[in-house]
Amino acid sequence: MYKETVYSAFNLLMHYPPPSGAGQHPQPQPPLHNKASQPPHGIPQLSPLYEHFSSPHPTPAPADISQKQGAHRPLQTPDLSGFYSLTSGSMGQLPHTVSWFTHPSLMLGSSVPGHPAAIPHPAIVPPSGKQELQPYDRSLKTQAESKAEKEAKKPTIKKPLNAFMLYMKEMRAKVIAECTLKESAAINQILGRRWHALSREEQAKYYELARKERQLHMQLYPGWSARDNYGKKKRRSREKHQESTTDNSLHYS
DNA sequence: TATCCTTTGAAGTGA
DNA sequence: TCACTTCAAAGGATA
Numbered sequence: 001m002y003k004e005t006v007y008s009a010f011n012l013l014m015h016y017p018p019p020s021g022a023g024q025h026p027q028p029q030p031p032l033h034n035k036a037s038q039p040p041h042g043i044p045q046l047s048p049l050y051e052h053f054s055s056p057h058p059t060p061a062p063a064d065i066s067q068k069q070g071a072h073r074p075l076q077t078p079d080l081s082g083f084y085s086l087t088s089g090s091m092g093q094l095p096h097t098v099s100w101f102t103h104p105s106l107m108l109g110s111s112v113p114g115h116p117a118a119i120p121h122p123a124i125v126p127p128s129g130k131q132e133l134q135p136y137d138r139s140l141k142t143q144a145e146s147k148a149e150k151e152a153k154k155p156t157i158k159k160p161l162n163a164f165m166l167y168m169k170e171m172r173a174k175v176i177a178e179c180t181l182k183e184s185a186a187i188n189q190i191l192g193r194r195w196h197a198l199s200r201e202e203q204a205k206y207y208e209l210a211r212k213e214r215q216l217h218m219q220l221y222p223g224w225s226a227r228d229n230y231g232k233k234k235r236r237s238r239e240k241h242q243e244s245t246t247d248n249s250l251h252y253s
Numbered sequence: 254t255a256t257c258c259t260t261t262g263a264a265g266t267g268a
Numbered sequence: 269t270c271a272c273t274t275c276a277a278a279g280g281a282t283a
Contacts, residue, residue, distance in 0.1 A: 183280050225265080
């Protein structure tokens with residue numbers, strides 16, 4: 001059943017414009033890059049996509065930002081004025097159809113100084129997704145237990161969304177409407193193909209938005225690290241994962 | 254009810 | 269520095 005869905009999605013993919021230089025034959029594409037060290041599809045190794053930002057208005061590439069983070073450089077107040085204007089319904093110079101005012105990942109919470117919204121930033125979620133309403137007898141807990149519980153009750157600050165995730169959020173409904181598919185795995189495959197079919201300029205919009213998301217995230221949660229959420233999701237065993245990726249590699253080769 | 258699937262990109266980890 | 273791993277979103281499928 002699942003495979004059937006995937007196959008139907010694959011058929012749909014075959015009717016969608018493939019990335020440049022690919023798709024002349026309806027064969028499965030080579031595995032899409034999923035290693036951080038590899039450049040995005042079709043982007044020269046030494047000239048990352050972000051060169052788009054290098055001129056005439058230099059904007060640090062995400063890699064630059066991470067390097068700055070890693071180097072613990074003093075956090076300069078990022079110029080988010082443009083970002084805030086984006087969240088206020090204007091895409092600025094970016095001709096785009098999405099209403100960024102309602103973009104859930106870009107809505108600001110009350111934690112933004114001076115921001116009137118009472119909605120917490122979407123990056124913050126309760127650990128279980130539900131509120132704990134039941135009181136409990138603290139006296140029965142050991143110090144270690146209560147500490148662990150306290151830790152577990154800390155709201156989880158989610159990772160900021162990357163460019164592709166922002167793209168997925170925006171385009172998911174459209175793809176669902178077009179394909180009448182609801183299964184996310186299949187939808188995401190289509191979105192992955194469409195992502196690669198985007199022009200560099202179109203992708204750059206999302207890279208820029210993601211960069212601003214990270215900037216805002218850094219400002220809101222200065223001490224936060226992606227490490228904080230490591231191990232919070234129970235994942236399949238590495239063995240199984242490797243097996244499946246090997247399967248995929250074999251499938252594509 | 255929890256996890257898997259599936260995608261890309263950012264960031265963490267360990268050698 | 270490099271390869272590998274995890275987690276972001278989404279929701280149907282599955283155990």
